[in-house]
Amino acid sequence: xxxxxxxxxxxxxxxxxxxxxxxxxxxxxxNVEPAGTPVTTRAGGWGEHPVDIDGFYLDxxxxxxxxxxxxxxxxQALPHMEIxxxxxxxxxxxxxxxxYPQTFSLARDGKLWRWCNRALDVEQAFVFGERTTLPxxxxxxxxxxxxxxxxxxxxxxxxxxxxxxxxxFAADWSLRFDVGMSFLQIHGPVPRVHAEGVIPRxxxxxxxxxxxxxxxxxxxxxxxxxxxxxxxETYPVWGRDRRTLGxxxxxxxxxxxxxxxxxQHLVRxxxxxxxxxxxxxxxxxxxxxxxxxEWAGRLYRVLExxxxxxxxxxxxxxTRGPGMRWLTEYAGVRP
Numbered sequence: 001x002x003x004x005x006x007x008x009x010x011x012x013x014x015x016x017x018x019x020x021x022x023x024x025x026x027x028x029x030x031n032v033e034p035a036g037t038p039v040t041t042r043a044g045g046w047g048e049h050p051v052d053i054d055g056f057y058l059d060x061x062x063x064x065x066x067x068x069x070x071x072x073x074x075x076q077a078l079p080h081m082e083i084x085x086x087x088x089x090x091x092x093x094x095x096x097x098x099x100y101p102q103t104f105s106l107a108r109d110g111k112l113w114r115w116c117n118r119a120l121d122v123e124q125a126f127v128f129g130e131r132t133t134l135p136x137x138x139x140x141x142x143x144x145x146x147x148x149x150x151x152x153x154x155x156x157x158x159x160x161x162x163x164x165x166x167x168x169f170a171a172d173w174s175l176r177f178d179v180g181m182s183f184l185q186i187h188g189p190v191p192r193v194h195a196e197g198v199i200p201r202x203x204x205x206x207x208x209x210x211x212x213x214x215x216x217x218x219x220x221x222x223x224x225x226x227x228x229x230x231x232x233e234t235y236p237v238w239g240r241d242r243r244t245l246g247x248x249x250x251x252x253x254x255x256x257x258x259x260x261x262x263x264q265h266l267v268r269x270x271x272x273x274x275x276x277x278x279x280x281x282x283x284x285x286x287x288x289x290x291x292x293x294e295w296a297g298r299l300y301r302v303l304e305x306x307x308x309x310x311x312x313x314x315x316x317x318x319t320r321g322p323g324m325r326w327l328t329e330y331a332g333v334r335p
Contacts, residue, residue: 007043007292012055014291015044017284020218020261024301028190028198028310032205035214035265042294049099050214050265051092051146052280057119060147060169060228067168067229068140074231075140076179077152077164084152084274085164086128089138091269091276092146104145117145139166146278148265151175153183153206153275160203160275162186169281170231171221171260172315177232191309206275209268216265222316222323223260226283242315246322253326254287257319259299286323290331300324300333 019041039047046052068074077085093115096104105116115124122145126133134141143150143166151165160183167175178186183206187199209215223230224241245257265278290296303320311317327333 010043010291011288013284014288016046016054017041017043017288018046018218018261018263018282019043019259019292019295020220021298021302024298025305026220026302026310032202032215032217032266035216035267043292046263047216049095050216050267050278051095051099051148052263053096053100053103053119053147057147061120061144063228064144064168071233073176074168075137075143075166076175077137077139078180081152081154081164081274082131083129084154084269084272085138087269087272087274088150088152088276089142090128090271091267092142092150096145120145139164143168147280149279149281151277151279153277155207155273155275158207159183160206167231167279169228169279171223171262171281172230172232174232189313191313206266209266209275211268211270211273214265214267216263219262219264221260221314222319223258223283224256224319226258226285228281228283243318245319250322250326250329253322254290254330255285257286257323257326258283259286259289286326286331290327293332296327296331297333300327300335304335 018039035047035050037047038045090113093104093106097106103117103119105114107114111127113126113128115126116122124134124141131137139150139152149165149167149169151162151167153160154163155161162175162178162181162183165175165179183203184199190199224238224245227238230238241256245253261282261284263280263282265276265280267276267278268274269276286296286299289299303316303324306316306320308317311320328335
């Protein structure tokens with residue numbers, strides 16, 4: 001917990017939450033900035049490390065293991081992405097070692113690397129590029145040590161291609177469906193961005209990244225309950241709750257409805273030249289947001305102003321109304 005001037009003592013999940021709205025309105029933009037610079041919010045701050053370990057670490061990894069056991073297709077890798085997988089794994093291990101040396105360590109002795117995750121009580125020796133030295137493919141292996149989803153973008157023929165990934169916490173999309181698609185194809189359904197040129201500009205920016213460069217951006221939606229997995233494969237499990245949230249008692253909305261924020265990092269890998277796309281999902285219920293009055297008011301105004309086509313694409317057309325009503329009645333927000 002942390003004491004915030006004018007607010008009081010807040011739990012760590014609120015203090016570290018990446019509240020995504022700098023303004024009272026929201027539109028799609030590339031909104032990228034250099035990674036690794038801490039961001040100060042009204043409740044605290046976030047953003048010091050490209051890989052983020054928090055109090056949900058063990059729970060999130062257990063959920064990832066459960067999902068992978070149930071549906072192994074959440075990991076996808078086209079054959080030509082083998083070296084990119086190793087490159088991503090080693091880069092992520094170095095990031096973890098740099099950011100959290102008390103929990104993770106990576107050491108090298110000639111060709112042999114030694115990886116240690118003390119939180120999971122795991123040690124693994126491996127040789128870069130030799131599959132027999134790991135218990136599973138490199139990207140799937142490192143995915144069991146981080147809370148982020150990972151997509152690897154290959155660059156060829158003047159375009160980016162989503163050719164590998166480990167995604168267990170998708171929000172209304174499917175890696176199994178998107179693997180092998182171009183960057184422009186993957187973003188085809190997003191409203192407004194094509195007419196405004198956002199996606200082509202984003203692709204040009206990414207293709208211009210040099211080895212080792214790291215950038216970040218945020219994205220957001222709403223989720224009912226703390227459900228990380230909202231992939232299209234599991235829509236029958238979570239879709240009904242999104243449709244029926246407004247049918248239940250209004251007082252429950254504050255507990256059940258979450259602001260879902262993705263902190264997305266974009267890293268040009270040095271060995272393969274691949275772009276690693278990290279997606280870390282954070283969920284915070286409206287009742288926690290209400291503890292920071294400035295957040296509650298801004299969230300209400302963003303939801304109120306958001307155009308219908310964007311609300312429909314984000315899947316919040318049925319949940320923003322109950323959320324706004326709860327914010328006015330229980331959080332004291334004035335329309």
